Amino acid sequence: MITETEVQALLNDDLRCIGCGALIQTTDKTALGYTPMSALIKGFDQEEVLCQRCFRLRHYNEIQPVDLTDDDFRRLLEQISETDALVVYVMDVFDFSGSLIPGLHRFVGDNPILLVGNKVDVLPHSINRAKIRDWMRQQANIAGLRPIDVLLTSGKNGDDVPALMTAIEKYRQNRSVYVVGVTNVGKSTLINQIIKDVTGDRKEVITTSRFPGTTLDRIEIPLDETTNIIDTPGIIHQDQMAHYLASKDLKFVSPQKEIKPRTYQLNEAQTLFFGALGRFDYLKGPKSGITAYFENNVPLHRTKLSNADHFYQQHAGKLLTPPVQENLSLLPPLRRYEFKIAEKSDVVIDGLGWLTVPGNVVIAVWAPQGVSVLTRKAMI
Known part of the structure; x- marks a missing residue:
């Protein structure tokens, strides 16, 4: 069993929550990343280092408010324009306009964008996928974006993740990959599927839920010795329907199964x-x-x-x-x-x-x- 002294040493070395990316701390109950020392020691023993917020969200479906503003999220993303990377832009095919990130070009700089339409599994099978991709590209062009490719995925069942990883390898050219999107588009669920595809580990790593704003800081997943897939916080888009609903009503705007006409x-x-x-x-x-x-x-x-x-x-x-x-x-x-x-x-x-x-x-x-x-x- 890991000792409290060993845990404290890890805390001093910027230990992060595997669920949301926040820095773990054991002193301020009201601040991001808080978890009691006893729970942290237990988490190490169970190989699940989570802040208290992510623990409650994952095991009890309880959400605690956080004091992050839109500007906080944007500052975390601005570093992308200063790097040479592939940007994977995840959008909700069920909520395209609500998935648009205002001023995305300021965040990505000259980096190429791979546009990914997530949650395709909830759409009726009678919809032709080529039509969806063409429509997404047209809407992206109207918004001033020129994606290098458009793919459709289901972060929930993971069926399309191998094809997505093939495209990522094709376009990243040995660079790191930033995954961006607004809240509630299924970005973290998709990242978990990518981790499972790459490592073969079936355990969920990143915290996911219907609640907007689950990932709070960048989370890095190694691709090789020098590059990573970086899951970034979801931009809060106040035009999304989900932001106007309480938790018991969210299930009505977040389809989990194929929609029946x-x-x-x-x-x-x-x-x-x-x-x-x-x-x-x-x-x-x-x-x-x-x-x-x-x-x-x-x-x-x-x-x-x-x-x-x-x-x-x-x-x-x-x-x-x-x-x-x-x-x-x-x-x-x-x-x-x-x-x-x-x-x-x-x-x-x-x-x-x-x-x-x-x-x-x-x-x-x-x-x-x-x-x-x-x-x-x-x-x-």
Whole structure:
């Protein structure tokens, strides 16, 4: 068994939490990296050196707040532009706009970007992967990015990780690799799959959860004697749907299984609610099938457009959940977006889901203020 003196020597040598990257310390309970000395000694014996925050998150699914600001996260990333490295930019295929990092070019400098769309396992199998990649590249170009390649992965099941590692080896050219992304895109889950693929160790290393902002400092995983894969903290993007929900409601916007489409035959002046998180108004067009792609447990409710405002006011947080009543105040007011749809299209509420609508119709979509709503050519 390791002694307290030996542990103290390791603490003096910048010992870091394997879960979030924070420096381990045993003195300040309110600061990052705190863990009691007794727990730290036990952790060494069990080969699991975690701060108290990561221990509680991993074993009890409890989250403790941290005092890191957006500027703190950005300062940790600015060092990337000063290095010669490959940047792997992980985005959530289910929440593309919410996955964009504002001013990414300032962080990466002249380094090449490999764009990775994660969580592809939750998308219906009927969606052609080439269409998803093409759409991601188009959206990246609009945002001013020119990725050297676009790949799709599932950090959860790891099926695509060998192909991702092949691409990383191709493009890194013996350089280190920085993995960047906003919070909640599954970046740390993907890193754990990479570790398993490289080392054959099936144990999860980096702390993962649905809670935004789990990784707090850079975590280095050796690739060889001179280069590393570096997992960086997730940039907090306040436009993400996840930031407006309490822990018990997060599961409704973080699909864990393949999304099953739900189709409704709608006439003009009918409305669909997606819990209390959003709304779809069919304003003009013939009776049509409207297909909804949301997390399978999000309840959908149909009503008349003329009654929709009253229905929402009366039932939000009760019949219309998530969020539940006590967490409804966290949700910004719904904002209305109207579209004239010329051809079959998807109308996307970032981080929540999308609806496929026919051409030659007029619709309105409501989403929490700050959450992006956009249209794209139908994926299916």
